[in-house]
Amino acid sequence: MSYITTKHQYSIDVMRTTDNHACGFMAKKMDFEGDLIDSSGNVIKAGAGWIESDYNWDTELQRVFGEVNTDLKTEIENHFTDSRKAAYATYRKGE
Amino acid sequence: MSRARNLSDLINGISADKITSGTFADARISSSSVTQHASSVTTASGTWTPAASSGSFGIHNARYIRVGNLVHVSCWLTTNGSDPGVNSNKWTITGLPITSLNTGTSNHIVGWGSFHGADDNNDMIMAWVQSNSTTIDFAGGKSAGASMLPNSTSPTNFGQGLSGINGIANNYNVRGPMANNNQWLALGLSYYV
Numbered sequence: 001m002s003y004i005t006t007k008h009q010y011s012i013d014v015m016r017t018t019d020n021h022a023c024g025f026m027a028k029k030m031d032f033e034g035d036l037i038d039s040s041g042n043v044i045k046a047g048a049g050w051i052e053s054d055y056n057w058d059t060e061l062q063r064v065f066g067e068v069n070t071d072l073k074t075e076i077e078n079h080f081t082d083s084r085k086a087a088y089a090t091y092r093k094g095e
Numbered sequence: 096m097s098r099a100r101n102l103s104d105l106i107n108g109i110s111a112d113k114i115t116s117g118t119f120a121d122a123r124i125s126s127s128s129v130t131q132h133a134s135s136v137t138t139a140s141g142t143w144t145p146a147a148s149s150g151s152f153g154i155h156n157a158r159y160i161r162v163g164n165l166v167h168v169s170c171w172l173t174t175n176g177s178d179p180g181v182n183s184n185k186w187t188i189t190g191l192p193i194t195s196l197n198t199g200t201s202n203h204i205v206g207w208g209s210f211h212g213a214d215d216n217n218d219m220i221m222a223w224v225q226s227n228s229t230t231i232d233f234a235g236g237k238s239a240g241a242s243m244l245p246n247s248t249s250p251t252n253f254g255q256g257l258s259g260i261n262g263i264a265n266n267y268n269v270r271g272p273m274a275n276n277n278q279w280l281a282l283g284l285s286y287y288v
Contacts, residue, residue: 006193006194008194008197008227009197009227010227011194011227011228011229013192013193013194013229015139015141015192019141019142020139020140020141020142021141021142021143021144022139022141022142022143022159022192022193023143023144023190023191023192023229024190024191024192024193024194024229025229026189026228026229026230031148031184031185032184032185032263033182033183033184033185034183034184034185034263034265035183036182036183047183063144063146064144064190091201091227092201093201094201094202
């Protein structure tokens with residue numbers, strides 16, 4: 001199967017040509033743990049804030065497309081360099 | 096007698112590239128002339144794979160349509176009893192088919208929509224997309240005391256105009272329906288690309 005990719009500053013859009021199934025992948029996973037508050041708005045437990053982690057592209061491609069195309073995986077990995085991932089984390093945090 | 100006349104007969108001797116303004120009343124322009132000046136519009140349609148940041152759901156149907164610089168996505172989801180957890184981690188849906196417009200500022204909101212049945216009152220909650228992203232954020236729902244402050248002078252990095260993380264859906268807000276089985280969730284959202 002073949003795919004069309006569109007590279008962006010912090011993401012890559014992938015579309016499978018056979019059925020136009022598409023997914024945009026960000027450079028890295030950015031979760032956020034907020035403060036735990038009660039009904040009065042008081043902080044019960046302070047959250048960890050931003051939590052960064054790398055995507056496992058085998059897992060992601062299998063989940064979205066039902067297969068892992070090695071050329072596509074390589075293209076994604078080459079696009080998401082360490083510097084690009086770091087820049088994205090900074091951007092997402094609004095720093 | 097037909098009133099249709101060839102423009103070249105009327106403007107005899109004038110080169111077409113000399114005519115840069117004005118109006119020809121009821122003039123018939125050849126289709127080739129029109130298409131030469133029409134900008135192409137990017138269109139696409141297909142399916143996508145929404146995924147929860149915590150917990151999971153079944154995808155009954157998820158489709159997108161792009162016309163120019165506007166994308167509309169929709170999906171019908173079914174819960175499968177996957178509990179996102181009792182914590183305040185931000186809950187999102189990832190996997191938008193096309194990266195949103197990059198305005199240069201991460202908290203600019205470039206798309207709005209709604210998500211039905213997803214908070215613990217089974218209400219409709221707001222959904223939005225921030226600049227340069229493939230992730231959908233959600234308001235926390237009534238029970239979370241979510242508040243949107245469009246006139247806020249201190250926008251957060253979760254979306255311009257939001258009052259803060261307390262307005263954002265977290266795992267606890269959505270665990271009511273998510274931890275159930277066979278509950279329908281419906282999302283519709285348009286955003287710029």
